[in-house]
Amino acid sequence: MDANASAASNLEGGDAPLLELIGVTKAFPSIVANNDVSLSVFSGEIHAVLGENGAGKSTLMKLIYGVLAPDSGRIRWQGREVVIGAPAQARSLGIGMVFQHFSLLESLTVAENISLTMPGEKPRGLEQRIVEIGGRFGLPIDPRALVHSLSVGQRQRVEIVRCLLQQPRLLIMDEPTSVLPPTGIPALFETIRRLASDGCAILFISHKLEEIRALCQRATVMRGGRVIATVRPAEETNETLARLMIGRDIPTAARRPPRPAAAPALQLRSLDYEPADPFGTTLKNIDLTVKPGEIVGIAGVSGNGQRELAAVLSGEATLPRPLRASLLIAGAPCGDWGADRRRRLGLAFVPEERNGRGAVPEMSLTKNSLLTAHRLDMIRRGMIAFAQVRAYAEACIKDMDVRCSGPSAEARSLSGGNLQKFIIGREIGLKPKILIVSQPTWGVDVGAAAAIRRRIVELRDSGAAVLAISDELEELLEIADRIHVIFRGRLSPTLAREEADGALIGGYMTGGFVAAHDARKAVTA
Amino acid sequence: MIRAPWTIEPRLGGAGRSALIAPLAAMFVTVLVGAAITSSLGVSPFRALYYLYIAPFSTLFNFGEVLLKTAPLLLIAQALAIGFRAKIWNIGAEGQLILGAIGGSLLPIFFNDSDSILMLPGMVALGMACGMLWAAIAAWLRVRFNANEILVTLMLNSIALQLLYYLVSGPLRDSTGYNFPQSVQFPDSAMLPLFITGTRLNASLLVGLAATAFAWFFVERSMIGYKLEVGGAAPNAARYAGFSETQAVWLSLLIGGAAAGLAGVFEVAGPLGQLQRVVSPGYGFSAIIVAFLGGLNPIGILFAALFVAVIFVGGDISQTSAGVPYAVNTVLQGVLLVSYIAARLFVDYRVRLRAPLRFERTQLQWRP
Numbered sequence: 107m108d109a110n111a112s113a114a115s116n117l118e119g120g121d122a123p124l125l126e127l128i129g130v131t132k133a134f135p136s137i138v139a140n141n142d143v144s145l146s147v148f149s150g151e152i153h154a155v156l157g158e159n160g161a162g163k164s165t166l167m168k169l170i171y172g173v174l175a176p177d178s179g180r181i182r183w184q185g186r187e188v189v190i191g192a193p194a195q196a197r198s199l200g201i202g203m204v205f206q207h208f209s210l211l212e213s214l215t216v217a218e219n220i221s222l223t224m225p226g227e228k229p230r231g232l233e234q235r236i237v238e239i240g241g242r243f244g245l246p247i248d249p250r251a252l253v254h255s256l257s258v259g260q261r262q263r264v265e266i267v268r269c270l271l272q273q274p275r276l277l278i279m280d281e282p283t284s285v286l287p288p289t290g291i292p293a294l295f296e297t298i299r300r301l302a303s304d305g306c307a308i309l310f311i312s313h314k315l316e317e318i319r320a321l322c323q324r325a326t327v328m329r330g331g332r333v334i335a336t337v338r339p340a341e342e343t344n345e346t347l348a349r350l351m352i353g354r355d356i357p358t359a360a361r362r363p364p365r366p367a368a369a370p371a372l373q374l375r376s377l378d379y380e381p382a383d384p385f386g387t388t389l390k391n392i393d394l395t396v397k398p399g400e401i402v403g404i405a406g407v408s409g410n411g412q413r414e415l416a417a418v419l420s421g422e423a424t425l426p427r428p429l430r431a432s433l434l435i436a437g438a439p440c441g442d443w444g445a446d447r448r449r450r451l452g453l454a455f456v457p458e459e460r461n462g463r464g465a466v467p468e469m470s471l472t473k474n475s476l477l478t479a480h481r482l483d484m485i486r487r488g489m490i491a492f493a494q495v496r497a498y499a500e501a502c503i504k505d506m507d508v509r510c511s512g513p514s515a516e517a518r519s520l521s522g523g524n525l526q527k528f529i530i531g532r533e534i535g536l537k538p539k540i541l542i543v544s545q546p547t548w549g550v551d552v553g554a555a556a557a558i559r560r561r562i563v564e565l566r567d568s569g570a571a572v573l574a575i576s577d578e579l580e581e582l583l584e585i586a587d588r589i590h591v592i593f594r595g596r597l598s599p600t601l602a603r604e605e606a607d608g609a610l611i612g613g614y615m616t617g618g619f620v621a622a623h624d625a626r627k628a629v630t631a
Numbered sequence: 632m633i634r635a636p637w638t639i640e641p642r643l644g645g646a647g648r649s650a651l652i653a654p655l656a657a658m659f660v661t662v663l664v665g666a667a668i669t670s671s672l673g674v675s676p677f678r679a680l681y682y683l684y685i686a687p688f689s690t691l692f693n694f695g696e697v698l699l700k701t702a703p704l705l706l707i708a709q710a711l712a713i714g715f716r717a718k719i720w721n722i723g724a725e726g727q728l729i730l731g732a733i734g735g736s737l738l739p740i741f742f743n744d745s746d747s748i749l750m751l752p753g754m755v756a757l758g759m760a761c762g763m764l765w766a767a768i769a770a771w772l773r774v775r776f777n778a779n780e781i782l783v784t785l786m787l788n789s790i791a792l793q794l795l796y797y798l799v800s801g802p803l804r805d806s807t808g809y810n811f812p813q814s815v816q817f818p819d820s821a822m823l824p825l826f827i828t829g830t831r832l833n834a835s836l837l838v839g840l841a842a843t844a845f846a847w848f849f850v851e852r853s854m855i856g857y858k859l860e861v862g863g864a865a866p867n868a869a870r871y872a873g874f875s876e877t878q879a880v881w882l883s884l885l886i887g888g889a890a891a892g893l894a895g896v897f898e899v900a901g902p903l904g905q906l907q908r909v910v911s912p913g914y915g916f917s918a919i920i921v922a923f924l925g926g927l928n929p930i931g932i933l934f935a936a937l938f939v940a941v942i943f944v945g946g947d948i949s950q951t952s953a954g955v956p957y958a959v960n961t962v963l964q965g966v967l968l969v970s971y972i973a974a975r976l977f978v979d980y981r982v983r984l985r986a987p988l989r990f991e992r993t994q995l996q997w998r999p
Contacts, residue, residue, distance in 0.1 A: 192638075422870045446873025455871070463867040469860075476857060477872045485854045492852075 762892015
């Protein structure tokens with residue numbers, strides 16, 4: 107309450123802002139990313155920056171954090187005009203940033219990574235503090251784990267802990283809740299509120315309107331590189347915020363009840379899987395059935411085996427031949443088959459990582475279409491029919507409203523959300539019998555996320571079996587017909603859409619099902 | 632943390648336009664360094680430049696020599712580039728070339744009086760098979776035991792050389808040749824037809840050009856070439872799409888082995904006319920430089936092969952005409968590779984000076 111009170115007094119025109127941007131403009135060759143943007147943040151204030159992908163939020167944060175330099179406009183820090191030439195300089199001012207895309211070196215440990223941005227600190231000396239701060243803020247992390255073995259969610263924890271260790275006066279958080287379980291969000295908010303009450307200002311970037319309304323005192327809404335409005339979120343509704351943000355109402359998916367067929371399209375039977383990566387999660391005794399015409403969701407805190415499960419299902423990881431019958435596609439045992447053979451049975455897959463896995467960063471969208479769509483009559487006597495490939499890429503771009511310069515654009519030139527739209531379009535365009543999709547809307551803006559979810563539901567209605575793995579529970583509650591929760595490599599019993607409520611799933615996410623599940627298995631065995 | 636006063640940032644886009652800058656810069660530096668080295672040995676820089684870079688074009692015979700050396704470089708570099716794009720590093724073309732020369736020599740040595748028209752095709756088939764066999768050792772070790780193909784192919788070079796020494800000193804030695812470590816002279820039926828009279832240039836250049844056309848189609852148009860490229864650019868994407876890494880390893884190494892083996896046959900069936908202790912002035916290694924200098928692009932490799940061949944011939948001429956040591960040749964190839972790699976850094980990345988830090992660390996209120 108103190109925080110709110112002091113911030114409120116600041117807002118009434120007491121102290122000077124901690125950070126003030128006046129008429130900042132930043133243009134790139136093809137787009138004006140920030141156009142005459144003004145923004146002020148006060149000590150102790152939790153300030154939201156709200157906008158769709160491409161609205162200019164990330165560019166604005168990069169200007170504040172010294173990654174980019176503005177073309178024009180002024181930045182004031184504690185009333186003094188400053189030029190922030192580099193992130194190190196921003197950090198020395200007391201500005202910390204938790205990026206959405208992580209800046210961690212994969213081959214180093216957590217502590218080593220953090221020591222890189224802490225002048226004069228030895229990794230060994232930091233370990234204790236990492237554990238301590240992680241414990242206090244509900245961000246458990248093993249300081250000696252190698253970063254390459256961490257999941258996306260765990261990596262973000264490292265980024266948050268790294269910033270907190272530097273005792274920032276202004277903390278920029280880019281979509282920080284996207285990797286937390288619902289049960290973890292109140293703890294993070296508590297952390298943020300405590301930071302604010304100690305005088306730290308928070309710039310909170312998110313597209314989750316509920317969260318912004320619950321947490322933030324003010325929100326700056328951006329659209330097309332401009333500030334559209336600065337509002338008090340508590341006085342707004344989700345609908346009014348969304349309308350400000352995208353300039354129109356969000357389309358909601360009309361939803362019909364599922365009509366699953368009898369024969370399962372995809373089945374796991376007592377699957378046990380030990381990943382090659384020693385830091386990976388071992389999958390234990392997983393039973394899962396996905397029928398044509400239904401969407402099954404896998405919820406859970408990231409790092410509980412989602413990655414391993416997706417790899418086993420997609421064929422990127424294969425099972426030893428004796429265990430091939432633990433995975434059935436349309437009734438056929440194929441656990442030992444590679445991704446190519448499984449795809450021939452009508453399986454399509456959208457992975458969690460877009461660049462480097464779902465797409466080749468250096469290649470054009472045309473060539474990236476070929477990656478999985480080459481089966482659609484695109485190869486003649488071993489030669490690529492580029493006209494067809496290009497047409498397919500153009501269709502994906504048009505269909506999913508991918509913002510890019512055309513099919514010749516390199517995959518890496520697209521924003522994460524746009525590339526995801528392209529990959530989803532490519533996989534759905536294959537007309538799969540089974541679609542496995544991992545983190546379908548991670549980092550995708552509200553409007554595009556709604557479009558992606560609608561397409562997934564349409565695919566279900568056309569008779570495909572869909573398995574959606576997501577860290578965002580709201581998303582699964584919106585699209586899935588049944589939900590499982592994964593916890594430490596074990597899968598909970600299935601919950602129908604109607605019986606899945608926050609409390610029950612929250613309990614499952616922390617392992618509440620394991621004991622009961624084992625007991626039931628023992629009885630039936 | 633050490634803070635360098637500069638940062639290195641990737642340049643996005645515009646790759647097509649600047650693709651020529653790095654190789655041209657590397658060639659320019661090599662020309663200058665060549666002049667500097669030879670003039671430091673007491674040859675005037677202009678004479679040095681003339682011998683190294685002009686003389687190779689001065690007579691028909693010399694130019695024929697350039698093209699004669701272009702052929703194996705072109706053939707091998709095109710094949711290696713296919714593997715390099717897939718990030719399969721075959722450093723063993725020299726050994727595969729030696730095996731090809733050995734395999735190609737068997738028929739003319741054991742059927743020395745034959746004038747069959749099947750002689751040359753048979754030599755080509757045997758030589759390519761031997762080159763592929765040598766590369767297959769590395770491929771099998773990589774696929775079966777995950778043995779690093781760089782080390783295996785590199786070490787197989789030395790083994791191939793010792794095998795050659797043994798064979799030309801023993802089993803394949805010309806028994807009437809006064810104990811010289813070389814085989815009998817090949818019959819005419821085992822020799823490549825000459826191309827232009829007054830030169831030693833033979834049909835191998837045509838094969839090199841055909842390999843270039845084949846490589847272009849393979850890289851730009853074929854699905855297999857695409858799969859290899861994906862495997863090199865983004866291994867996780869290849870795994871995601873279900874492109875086999877095993878296939879990529881086998882294919883890359885076998886293509887390299889076949890091309891190097893063929894180049895080996897062309898050496899013994901061309902300028903040498905017999906199997907000797909030295910069958911290659913290092914074409915297998917120089918082809919690696921050619922592949923990179925050409926930007927792993929089939930068309931670029933064509934010009935790169937020509938340039939490296941000029942260095943070979945220019946080095947020869949400098950040695951005979953001006954007494955410059957032959958080692959200059961090797962040095963220049965090294966300079967070429969290093970300056971190309973250095974130039975690539977500046978083409979692909981932008982070096983930006985950073986503003987010095989101007990602010991003291993602010994005293995903070997909040998402590999974790």
